[in-house]
Structure formats: C-alpha cells, structure tokens
Amino acid sequence: MSYLNEKRGPEDPAGSKMPPRNSPHDSMDKEKVPAGPFQVAPGVDIEVASQRDLKRDLSSRHLQFLAIGGTIGTGLFIGTGSALASSGPLSCLIAFAFMGTIVYTVMISLGEMATFVPVTGSFTVYASRFVDPSLGFAMGWLYWFSWAITFAFELTVAGQIIQYWNDSLNIGIWIGVFWVIFTCLNFLPVKFFGESEMYFASIKVVTIVGWLIFGICMNAGVGDEGYIGFKYWKDPGVFAADIYDGPLGKFVGFWGVLITAAFSYQGTELVGVGAGETSNPRKNVPHAIKWTFWGILSMFMATVFFIGILVPYDDPRLGSGSEDASASPLVIAALRAGVSILPDILNAVLLTAVLSAANSNVYSASRIMVALADEGSAPKCVTKTNRWGTPYVAVSIASAVGLLGFINMAAAGAEVFNWFLAIIGVAGLICWGCINLCHMRFMSALKAQGMDRKVEMPYLAPFQPYMAWYGLFFIALVTLTQGFTAFTPEWDVVGFFSSYVSLILFVVLYGVHKAVCLWWMPQHTGVVALNAMDLQTGRLED
Incomplete structure (x- = not known):
C-alpha cells in the first residue's frame, strides 16, 4: 500500500503516488497552501510527522476495545440508576434505543471517511479539510480538553471507589499513583497500549455478560424476591414523571434520559482517533466500527432492560449521587435478591472500568493534539515521536492536565473542577454533529471532483446522506435542549452556564480562530471550496 501526500515531489524516493492529473491539487503550488498561525511560512516543505512516524500497530480488536473502554464506564454502571428513577423503565429503554440510532449515523459517517483517509485524530482533520479550518480548530481543542480533563476526573473517581473499602486513605494518594502508571503506559509503543486497553475493557464486557445471566436467573425466581417477571412495569409502572405531573412530566423524564443516554454513548467515536495507527485500515477500520457499535448498543440495551425489570424506579437508593458501587442499579438489584457479596465484586469491576477509561483518555487526547498540529492548529513540536x-x-x-485532579483536595477547588467537568458532555455531542456535517461535505466534494463514491470507497456507508442529516438534526436538538432544567421550573443562572459552557466555549474558539485568520491570512478564511478540498493527503491505496 502506498501513502499519498501531495507535499512530496513526484520523484520522492519513497515512491508515493501523486494525486491524479485532473485533481485540483495540480493547480496548488506551495505558496497557495494555507498555513495556520502555528505553521511555518508558506513555501516551506513540511513533513507531517504524525503520518510518517506513528506506527500502524493497532488491530481491529484494539480499536474495538479502545472505544469500549472509553464508552462503558460510570455512565452505564451508575448513571443508569438516576435515569431509571427519573423516567421509568420503558421510557429509559426507548431513550437509549433512540439515541443508539443517532450513534449509528455518526459511526457509519465516520467509517466511510476513516477508511478512505485513515489519519490520526480523524474527525478533527476532516473538519478542517472538508468544512472550515476554524471549525476543525474549535472542535479539536474543545474535544481535546474534554478528554484531558476527563483523565483528571477518572483519577479522582478511582480514589473515591477505593474509599468504598477504606476511607482512611487520602484520595490524593491514588490520584498520584494512577497518574504515574497511565502516563508511563502511554509512553510505550502503541501496541502495548492497545493490549492493555483490551484486557481492561474485557473485564467490563465479561462482568456485564455475567450480570445479565444473573439478571435472568434473578427474574426467574432465584433470590429473596422470587419470580419477578414484569411486575415492576405494572407497579409502580413503566413511565415516571419528572419535575411536572402527568403527561408533561413523563415527557420531561424521557427527554432528560435521552440526554443521559447521549452522554453515556460518548466514546464510540474513538475508533476514528486510532485510524492513523491501524494496520490495514481498509479492512480493520470498517470491521472495528461495525462490531464496536453493535457490541456497545447490545450491552447498553440489555443492561438497561434488565435494570428496568429488576429494580422499581421508586427504589430510594437509585440516584443517590455516590460515585462508588452503592449507587449502581446493578448492585441494588443484587441486594434486593439477597446477594451481599456482589457489591464488592462490582466495585472492583467499576474500578477497572474507570482505570480503563483513564488509559484511553490520555491516548485520545494526545492523538487529537497531533491531528491539530498537522492541520496547523497547534505547534508542530507536539508531533515529535520517540x-x-x-x-x-x-x-x-x-x-x-490530569494533575488538575489534585484541586479536588481543596474545598473551593472542587467547585472549580466541577465547572471543568461541565465541558465534557456537550463536547462529545458537538463532535458527533461535526462528523455528520463533514460526511455530507465529503460526499459533495467527491461528486464535485468527479470521483465515483461507489467505486472509490473501501467502505460505503448505507442510506447516505439521509442518515447524516437525521443524525445532525437530532444531535443539534439535544445539544440545544440538554440544559432545559435551567429554565424550569424556575430560571437558574448557574445551571444555565454549567449546561452551556461547552457550547459557549466552542463558539468563542471558532470566533477567535476566524478573527486571527482574517488578520493572518485573509484569503483563506472561508468554507473550503468543494473542488479544492483535499481528499488525498493521508489516503491509502492498494
């Protein structure tokens, strides 16, 4: 396979193929290539370190477990408890299923682009190339910060989980220990990261499967409650009202869980982050995306279903706010069945889930930063490799950035840290929306440049561009309404800003980058023209 990069000359000793003669790149000399504020002056030949020096040592299974490790965590093990309490079992199940269809649009859109141009930090690159460099800058930095600060969050949660067994040990000890471990692990070859993440994520998968088998047995009559069936769907019922009474309250409960589901699914897109370090991406990326989506969806749906039939939504222990196993609906179900040892087991699994997420956080944030540097939105020095x-x-x-976890040690610092965490959830939704937007622009560029999508694509996303439009619409709707509790039942200023700080930051980043570009290079400040869109850099061909 040959690596295509228009920055190499036709007689490059590496033997890379150049874009076709009728490609718009033929008319682009080096003086016309836009350079961002962090790039060297136009006309200087730049070697893209990330595309040349990163090793393609990740396999399809590594990509799958990377996404599983980043997705399945406290959202599924603990967050589903508050979701069940506020909406009821059927409403919760419908919300997770509906949001699963939105995730599907994101995954197939990403899959088509990532197999055609498999570059590190793929969707950040696509936003800059296929839409607008300012969009790539804003989305990339927001997404980078969300994963970097999540690393600090996971380190803190790991300490809180350990305190479930021994609260005499200071959380700061565990923040420091785990910080050293995962920092060192991410300096090793990417294959070591892939293998470690696979084993961490496997523990979660085995636990979920084991709990589902336990749930079937419990429902059939094993345990203190005897045969359960669907009795909790009759009393207290399948729908719960939140904030308001009656049908309006039930809809509000459903919409609140829709937002919870959106946050819980975030991380599935991490398959695209590792595309540039994957061996044989034409085969492995589509395979990983397909099995990652269906694997995560089936585990979420099965877990939410059994939680809903094993635990009534009015159980007072749901949504207690604790970060350890005591707040998990999986544990509550076991306690209702009279199995007292399961909380300790699930708490240990929850610890591995958090550590797995911490491991993938550092990897994801670092590769997004490399992608930003490649597109001129970060200093080139960050692409240096060992x-x-x-x-x-x-x-x-x-x-x-993970060291920010230590600010939780101070009483006032916890409030500051919570504001950082407010950025995390919506950042993922913004990324999803940008992926679908990039795919629509990508399809239009293929047509404008005379490329047959059915012939050129290693993987052809189904039902496009309709699926991308469907996903973009509902992602935008959820993003704009996810802070609705700040408006009802009465106006909450703090709640409003904590809900929309991520969206505000995204707009600010976009505006600042656009303003800098207007001053730095006013000829390159608009949306990328379809016939001038770069579809070749990073492309792999047989």
Whole structure:
C-alpha cells in the first residue's frame, strides 16, 4: 500500500503516488497552501510527522476495545440508576434505543471517511479539510480538553471507589499513583497500549455478560424476591414523571434520559482517533466500527432492560449521587435478591472500568493534539515521536492536565473542577454533529471532483446522506435542549452556564480562530471550496 501526500515531489524516493492529473491539487503550488498561525511560512516543505512516524500497530480488536473502554464506564454502571428513577423503565429503554440510532449515523459517517483517509485524530482533520479550518480548530481543542480533563476526573473517581473499602486513605494518594502508571503506559509503543486497553475493557464486557445471566436467573425466581417477571412495569409502572405531573412530566423524564443516554454513548467515536495507527485500515477500520457499535448498543440495551425489570424506579437508593458501587442499579438489584457479596465484586469491576477509561483518555487526547498540529492548529513540536513512534510531547501535555485532579483536595477547588467537568458532555455531542456535517461535505466534494463514491470507497456507508442529516438534526436538538432544567421550573443562572459552557466555549474558539485568520491570512478564511478540498493527503491505496 502506498501513502499519498501531495507535499512530496513526484520523484520522492519513497515512491508515493501523486494525486491524479485532473485533481485540483495540480493547480496548488506551495505558496497557495494555507498555513495556520502555528505553521511555518508558506513555501516551506513540511513533513507531517504524525503520518510518517506513528506506527500502524493497532488491530481491529484494539480499536474495538479502545472505544469500549472509553464508552462503558460510570455512565452505564451508575448513571443508569438516576435515569431509571427519573423516567421509568420503558421510557429509559426507548431513550437509549433512540439515541443508539443517532450513534449509528455518526459511526457509519465516520467509517466511510476513516477508511478512505485513515489519519490520526480523524474527525478533527476532516473538519478542517472538508468544512472550515476554524471549525476543525474549535472542535479539536474543545474535544481535546474534554478528554484531558476527563483523565483528571477518572483519577479522582478511582480514589473515591477505593474509599468504598477504606476511607482512611487520602484520595490524593491514588490520584498520584494512577497518574504515574497511565502516563508511563502511554509512553510505550502503541501496541502495548492497545493490549492493555483490551484486557481492561474485557473485564467490563465479561462482568456485564455475567450480570445479565444473573439478571435472568434473578427474574426467574432465584433470590429473596422470587419470580419477578414484569411486575415492576405494572407497579409502580413503566413511565415516571419528572419535575411536572402527568403527561408533561413523563415527557420531561424521557427527554432528560435521552440526554443521559447521549452522554453515556460518548466514546464510540474513538475508533476514528486510532485510524492513523491501524494496520490495514481498509479492512480493520470498517470491521472495528461495525462490531464496536453493535457490541456497545447490545450491552447498553440489555443492561438497561434488565435494570428496568429488576429494580422499581421508586427504589430510594437509585440516584443517590455516590460515585462508588452503592449507587449502581446493578448492585441494588443484587441486594434486593439477597446477594451481599456482589457489591464488592462490582466495585472492583467499576474500578477497572474507570482505570480503563483513564488509559484511553490520555491516548485520545494526545492523538487529537497531533491531528491539530498537522492541520496547523497547534505547534508542530507536539508531533515529535520517540523511537517507538509515540508522540511523547502530546502525551506529556495531555497527561499534565490530569494533575488538575489534585484541586479536588481543596474545598473551593472542587467547585472549580466541577465547572471543568461541565465541558465534557456537550463536547462529545458537538463532535458527533461535526462528523455528520463533514460526511455530507465529503460526499459533495467527491461528486464535485468527479470521483465515483461507489467505486472509490473501501467502505460505503448505507442510506447516505439521509442518515447524516437525521443524525445532525437530532444531535443539534439535544445539544440545544440538554440544559432545559435551567429554565424550569424556575430560571437558574448557574445551571444555565454549567449546561452551556461547552457550547459557549466552542463558539468563542471558532470566533477567535476566524478573527486571527482574517488578520493572518485573509484569503483563506472561508468554507473550503468543494473542488479544492483535499481528499488525498493521508489516503491509502492498494
């Protein structure tokens, strides 16, 4: 396979193929290539370190477990408890199923682009190339910060989980220990990261499957409650009202869980982050995307279904706000059945889930930063790699953000840290929307440049562009309404800003980058023209 990069000359000793003669790149000389504020002056030949030096050592199974590790965590093990309490079992199930269809649109859109142009931090690159460099800058930095600060959050949660067994140990000890472990792990060759993440994520998968088998047995009559069936769907019922009474309250409960489901599914797109380090991406990326989506969807749906039939939504222990196993509906179901040892087991699994997420956080944030540097939105130095092909500068910066977890040690610091966490959820939704938007632009560019999508694509996303439009519409709707509790039953200023700080930051980043570009290079400040869109850099061909 040959690597296509228009920045190499036709007689490059590496033997890379150039774009076709009728490609718009033929008319682009180096003086016309836009350079971002962090790039060197136009006309200087730049070698893209991330595309040349990172090792393609990840396999399809590594990509799958990377996404599973980043997705399945406290959202499924603990967050589903408050979701069940506020909406009821059927409403909760419908919300997770509906949001699953939205995730499907994102995954197939990403899959088509990532197999055609499999680059590191794929969707950040696509936003800059296929839509607008300012969009790539804003989305990339927001997404980078969300994963970097999530690393600090997971380190803190890991300490809180351990305190379930021994609360005499200071959380700061565990923040420091786990920070060192996962920082060092991410400096190793990417294959070591892939293998470690696979084993961490496997523990979660085995636990969920085991709990589902236990749930079937419990429902059939094993345990203190005897045969359960669907009795909790009759009393207290399948729908719960939230904030308001009656039908309006039931709809509000459903919409609130729809937002919870959106946050819980975030991380599935991480398959695209590792595309540039995947061997044989034409085969492995589509395979990983397909099995990742269906694997995560089936585990979420099965778990939510059994939680809904095993635990009544009016159980007072649901949504207690605790970060350890005591708030998990999986544990509550076991306690109702009289199995007292399961909480300790699930707490240990929850710890591995959090540590798995922490591991993938550093990897994801570092690769997004590399992608930003490649597109001129970050200093080029962050693409430097060690002898194993690991971008050690990007890893160091992402890991350093994890030290913010220590501010939780101060009483006032916890409030500051919570404001950082407010950025996390909506950042993922913004990324999803941008992926669908990029795919629509990508399809239009293929047509404008005379490329047959059915012939050129290693993987052809079904029902496009209709699925992308469907996903973009509902992602935008959920993003704009996810902070609705700030408006009802009465106006909450703090709640409003904590809900929309991520969206505000995204708009600010976009506006600042656009303003800088107007001053720096006013000829390159608009949306990328379809016939000038770069569809070749990073492309792999047989």
